Amino acid sequence: MPRxxxxxxxxxxxxxxxxxxxxxxxxSNWLDFCRRPGTIFNDDSPMIGASHYTLYKxxxxxxxxxxxxxxxxxxxxxxxxxEGKGRFNPAGLDFYNRLVDELLANGxxxxxxxxxxxxxxxxxxxxxxxxxxxxxxxxxxxxxIAGKFSDRVKHxxxxxxxxxxxxxxxxxxxxxxxxxxxxxxxxxxxxxGCLAHGLGVQAVKANAPADVxxxxxxxxxxxxxxCETPEHIDAARKAFRLYNSPILTLIREGKYTEEYxxxxxxxxxxFRDAELEAxxxxxxxxxxxxxxPEYIMADPAAPEGFRQLPMPKSYPTMNTEWLRFGPxxxxxxxxxxxxxxxxKEIYISENGCPSADRPAADGHVYDTDRIMYxxxxxxxxxxxxxxxxxxKGYFLWSLLDNFxxxxxxxxxxxxxxxxxxTLKRTPKLSAEYYRNCIQANAVL
Numbered sequence: 001m002p003r004x005x006x007x008x009x010x011x012x013x014x015x016x017x018x019x020x021x022x023x024x025x026x027x028s029n030w031l032d033f034c035r036r037p038g039t040i041f042n043d044d045s046p047m048i049g050a051s052h053y054t055l056y057k058x059x060x061x062x063x064x065x066x067x068x069x070x071x072x073x074x075x076x077x078x079x080x081x082x083e084g085k086g087r088f089n090p091a092g093l094d095f096y097n098r099l100v101d102e103l104l105a106n107g108x109x110x111x112x113x114x115x116x117x118x119x120x121x122x123x124x125x126x127x128x129x130x131x132x133x134x135x136x137x138x139x140x141x142x143x144x145i146a147g148k149f150s151d152r153v154k155h156x157x158x159x160x161x162x163x164x165x166x167x168x169x170x171x172x173x174x175x176x177x178x179x180x181x182x183x184x185x186x187x188x189x190x191x192x193g194c195l196a197h198g199l200g201v202q203a204v205k206a207n208a209p210a211d212v213x214x215x216x217x218x219x220x221x222x223x224x225x226x227c228e229t230p231e232h233i234d235a236a237r238k239a240f241r242l243y244n245s246p247i248l249t250l251i252r253e254g255k256y257t258e259e260y261x262x263x264x265x266x267x268x269x270x271f272r273d274a275e276l277e278a279x280x281x282x283x284x285x286x287x288x289x290x291x292x293p294e295y296i297m298a299d300p301a302a303p304e305g306f307r308q309l310p311m312p313k314s315y316p317t318m319n320t321e322w323l324r325f326g327p328x329x330x331x332x333x334x335x336x337x338x339x340x341x342x343x344k345e346i347y348i349s350e351n352g353c354p355s356a357d358r359p360a361a362d363g364h365v366y367d368t369d370r371i372m373y374x375x376x377x378x379x380x381x382x383x384x385x386x387x388x389x390x391x392k393g394y395f396l397w398s399l400l401d402n403f404x405x406x407x408x409x410x411x412x413x414x415x416x417x418x419x420x421x422t423l424k425r426t427p428k429l430s431a432e433y434y435r436n437c438i439q440a441n442a443v444l
Contacts, residue, residue: 001382001385001441001442001443002385003441004392005385005392005393005394005441006069006070006109006347006392006393006394007068007069007070007393007394007434007437007438007441008068008069008070008071008072008109008111008393008394008395008396009063009068009070009071009072009395009396009397009398009399009415010071010072010073010349010350010395010396010397010398010399011052011071011072011073011074011398011399011400011402012073012074012113012116012117012160012402013073013074013075013076013079013116013118014028014030014031014046014074014076014116014117014118014403015046015049015050015398015402015403015404015405016049016050016052016398016399016400016402016403017049017050017051017052017053017076018046018047018048018049018050018051018052018053018054019047019048019051019053019054020046020047020076021047022053023079023089023091023092023094023095024082024089024091024092025076025078025079025082025089025092026078026079026081026082026083026084026089026120026121026122027078027120027121027122028076028077028078028118028119028120028121028176029118029119029120029121029123029124029128029169029176029177030046030117030118030119030176030405031046031118031121032121032124032176032177033175033176033177033178034046034176036178039178039406040405040406040407040408041406041407041408041409041410042408042409042410043408044403044408044409044410046403048420049402049403049409049420050400050401050402050403050418050420050423051423052400053095055423055425056098056099056102057102058425059399059400059425060102060103060106060108061106062399062416062425062427063106063108063399064106064107064108065427065435066427066431066434066435066438067435067438067439068108068399068434068438069107069108069109069438070108070109070110070111070393070395071103071108071109071110071111071399072111072112072113072157072349072395073099073110073111073112073113074112074113074114074115074116074160075096075112075113075114075145076092076118077114077115077118077119077120077138077141078118078119078120078121079091079092079095079096080092080093080096080141080144080145081120081137081141081144082120082122083120083122083123084119084120084122084123084134084137084141085123085137085140085141088144093148096149097148097149100149100152100153101152104152109154109155110152110153110155111153111155111156111157111395112145112149112153112155112156112157113156113157113159113160113217114138114141114142114145114156114157114158114159114200114204115138115158115159115160115165115196115200116159116160117160117161117164117165117175117176117405119134119165119176123137124176124177128170128177128189129165129166129169129170129189129192129193129196130170130181130185130188130189130192131192132192132195134192134196135192135195135196135199136199138159138196138199138200139196139199139200139202139203140203142156142158142199142200142203142204143203143204143206143207144207145204146203146204146207146208146212147207147208150204150207150208150209150212151209153212154211154212154213155212155213155214155215155285156204156212156213156214156215157214157215157216157217157287157349158196158197158200158201158204158214158215158216158217159193159196159197159200159216159217160217160289160349161217161218161219161289162190162193162194162197162218162247163190163219163247164219165193166186166189166190166192166193167186167189167190169189170185170186170189171183171186171189174406175405175406183264183267184266184267184268184269187246187264187267187268187269188269188270190246190247190269191246191250191269191270191271191275192269193247194246194247194250194251194279195271195275195278195279197216197251197279198251198275198278198279198280198281199278200214201214201281201282201283202278202281205281213284213285214283214284215283215284215285215286215287215345215347216251216283216286216287217287217288217289217349217350218247218248218251218286218287218288218289219288219289219290219291219350220240220243220244220247220248220288220333221239221240221243221244221294222240222290222291222292222293222294222326222329222330222332222333223236223237223239223240223243223293223294223295223296223308223332223333223336224236224293224294224295224296224326224328224329224332225295225296225297225332226295226296226297226309227297231298232296232297232298234298235296235297235298235299235305235306236296236306236332236336237336237339237340238304238305238306239294239296239304239306239308240332240333240336240340241257241336241340242257242259242260242304243294245257245259245260246260248337249340250276250279251279251280252280252286252337252340252341253280253341254276254277254279254280255276255280256268259304284345285344285345285346285347285392286337286343286345286346286347287346287347287348287349287350288333288334288337288346288347288348288349289348289349289350289351289397290329290330290333290348290350290351290377291323291329291350291351291352291353292322292323292324292325292326292329293324293326293328293329293332294308294329295308295309295311295326296308296309297309311324318353318354318355318369318373319353319354319355319356319369319411320354320407320411323353323354325353325373325376327373327376327377327379327380328380329380330348330351330377330380330381330384331380331381331383331384331389334346334348334384334389334391335384335387335389338388338389338390343390344390345390345392346389346390346391346392347391347392347393347394347395348381348391348393348394348395349395350395350397351374351377351394351395351396351397352370352373352374352396352397352398352413352415353369353370353373353374353413354404354411354412354413355367355369355370355412355430357401357412357414357417357428359417359426363426364426364428364429365417365426365428365429366428366429367415367428367429367430368429370415370428370430371429371430371433374396374430374433374434375433375443375444378394378437378443379443381394381443382443396415396434397413398413398414398415399414399415399416400414400416400418400425401413401414401416401417401418401420402414402418414428415427415428415430415431415434416428416431
């Protein structure tokens with residue numbers, strides 16, 4: 001890898017912190033959702049989980065022992081503003097101050113995600129992402145955080161995976177708040193998520209020194225040409241732009257594609273030109289959460305000139321149905337972002353996989369399938385960099401086994417095994433592999 005390539009790990013507050021009501025924290029829509037019987041696998045509760053809230057110093061020492069230079073974590077909005085706005089909670093702020101200071105004292109650079117799905121419950125009760133007031137409350141919160149931490153934190157992500165806290169929660173009903181709204185209402189939540197991002201960019205810029213950088217963490221449709229010939233590459237590039245019309249393309253171009261406008265018609269969200277300008281606010285870097293491919297082939301007979309290929313039941317997956325193994329997607333998604341929008345600085349803000357992790361008789365966890373997954377993806381990151389695509393760093397998901405949203409604790413994504421009964425941490429074989437890659441600054 002290049003000399004200044006940044007290696008990191010990523011987590012999210014709701015998934016690892018536990019103690020979700022400690023020290024005067026407010027409730028979140030996700031905690032409310034989890035308390036409804038039947039919404040989470042086995043009715044698992046995130047209230048203790050990996051207990052990073054109490055064991056963060058131990059976790060930082062783990063990162064240090066692995067030689068990890070950067071840590072991407074999210075701040076729980078409801079710990080800072082229990083009602084989402086208005087009065088702030090000094091105890092919540094103190095926790096993240098301690099976390100940041102401990103990271104820096106151990107030579108680990110903090111990268112902050114301002115919002116990773118857990119919306120303060122009082123804002124949800126007022127309409128959540130259906131209500132543009134939430135976008136402005138987020139901007140106020142983002143500006144507040146930037147003002148408090150930018151003397152030490154130099155990189156921020158606004159929001160993580162807009163589609164997951166909008167369409168999946170308000171349309172599919174599988175995530176918090178568990179609603180199934182009309183098509184137009186869902187489109188409005190997606191637009192409002194984009195607006196929160198844009199207003200958040202402006203708020204951070206207004207409240208932070210000039211050396212602070214702000215970006216987005218998006219999980220785009222990762223379109224891959226089924227065959228690397230010019231016509232299929234062109235088709236996949238076109239599909240990438242169109243499939244990502246409502247979020248990434250909107251943010252990077254500041255307007256909806258003609259195809260999206262024609263497709264949605266009367267279901268388009270309500271917006272103003274000034275809001276589009278805010279959404280298109282300049283960012284310093286683009287974060288891509290990359291997991292799984294969608295294969296595209298050119299088809300002159302199709303209306304768009306391409307078609308997406310179906311995935312057979314035999315297609316290999318990584319211990320969960322949705323995560324299909326296709327490491328070339330981590331090459332093509334950044335490449336198309338570079339070619340479409342001339343991105344200057346791209347980070348892989350998430351990439352990883354679950355494994356059927358179980359300690360062996362000797363106490364070790366031999367997750368060789370995860371090592372295979374990581375190696376293949378990192379080789380494609382290297383290929384992209386070699387081809388001139390400006391990928392500046394890679395954040396592995398995730399440091400710790402954690403609460404995997406509706407899947408509870410049954411799925412483990414960490415390179416460190418967590419015994420949820422004792423809270424003991426055990427680095428897996430993949431942690432040793434990742435440490436070796438970091439030390440060599442190479443794919444091994």
